Amino acid sequence: MPIENIPQIYLDDTKEMPDLFVYDFIMKQDVVKSKVNLGMNMFSFLQVGKKQVHFAGTAVAVNKDQSLLLKKGNWLWTELLDTETNYYCKLFFFSEKRLKEFLEKHTENKTVVKDEVPYFIIGNDNYITSYLNSLSTISNAPAIFMENLLSVKFEELMLYLIQKYGKSFELYLYSLIINESSAFKKTVESKIHSNLKLEEIAFLCNMSLSTFKRNFIKEYKTSPGKWLQDKRLQKAKETLEQGHLKPSEIYLDFGYNNLSNFSIAFKNKFGFSPSETSS
Structure with a gap:
């Protein structure tokens, strides 16, 4: 089975990787243990279907009531349809550069975090639903405005999740930028x-x-x-x-x-x- 390089396969120009990127992923058939090389950290907002992912050292499964923040790296993805519906997931990728900028601006934690799990489960609440609708709305904006709009939306989401999950989410964000030794x-x-x-x-x-x-x-x-x-x-x-x-x-x-x-x-x-x- 070939390895899918994500988000590169979703980009028109793979030479220049954006710091922030949103992609609507729609699937019409089940995929089991697809090999994925995730080149950027990514929010996976699952809206219809079920998802299971294996990473080095762990595995996690979610349904449409939950979303995931996934650490970049190699994953095995299983994506399953609900009865008689397409699988639909909104993906939001962000660079390590943008993450560091956000942490420097909004947090004071300097703790070195090791051996954190490579995912964070997010409960899909009314805010998340509203947020995803707003992402869909700005997708039609002219390209010249898109980068600035996504910067604002990224910061908004991160601030909301820190407010909702507190220190556990903040520590998880720090774990994404730690270069761990071989696991x-x-x-x-x-x-x-x-x-x-x-x-x-x-x-x-x-x-x-x-x-x-x-x-x-x-x-x-x-x-x-x-x-x-x-x-x-x-x-x-x-x-x-x-x-x-x-x-x-x-x-x-x-x-x-x-x-x-x-x-x-x-x-x-x-x-x-x-x-x-x-x-």
Whole structure:
């Protein structure tokens, strides 16, 4: 599956990236685990449909009652239609330069923020509805005025969200401009019990599959396939020891296509079959 570079694919002139940019995204069919390289931080105002996103170390799902502020980076996006309707989302991109200018002007926090989650969930209230309507209205403005109008609208939105969510939103904004060290291990270990493929985990680490495998072996001294299998089998054993579920009820959750392969791998690791595991 090709990687979509956003917002570049929405721009007529990709040589010059604007500091602020609004795009109306409309979709007529479901998209599952689309690979997205998000080049700017972005508000995603979901108005019709459902959205799920995976980022390095975390995942989040929202419906039309919520919107997201997403950190730039590599994401896997799943976007689902509501019954018999199009998927509609208004996207508002902003540069790190504009964010820094806003923080310098309106906040006093100088705290270094690390390991913040890469998204912030926003409840869609009456203000947000009115705000989105105003964004639609100014979309028809002459280009010469658009930049100034968007600057005012960006500042208005940020001030409202700081007033609504307080310190938590302010700290989140600061986390967007912190250059964190590699989150390789954090990403890998957060996906142990997900059903993501190695290629998808590599993408979330912003690496090709071959580079991911080299980095993995350097970090963990074993292949990613073997390491993940061992971790998942250990978790399967713990699950069966609780006595509530049978092997036939869990093998799919741990990445096996059939019960036979699961049983063979389990017995090779532990010396007994999963059916012999008891609480």
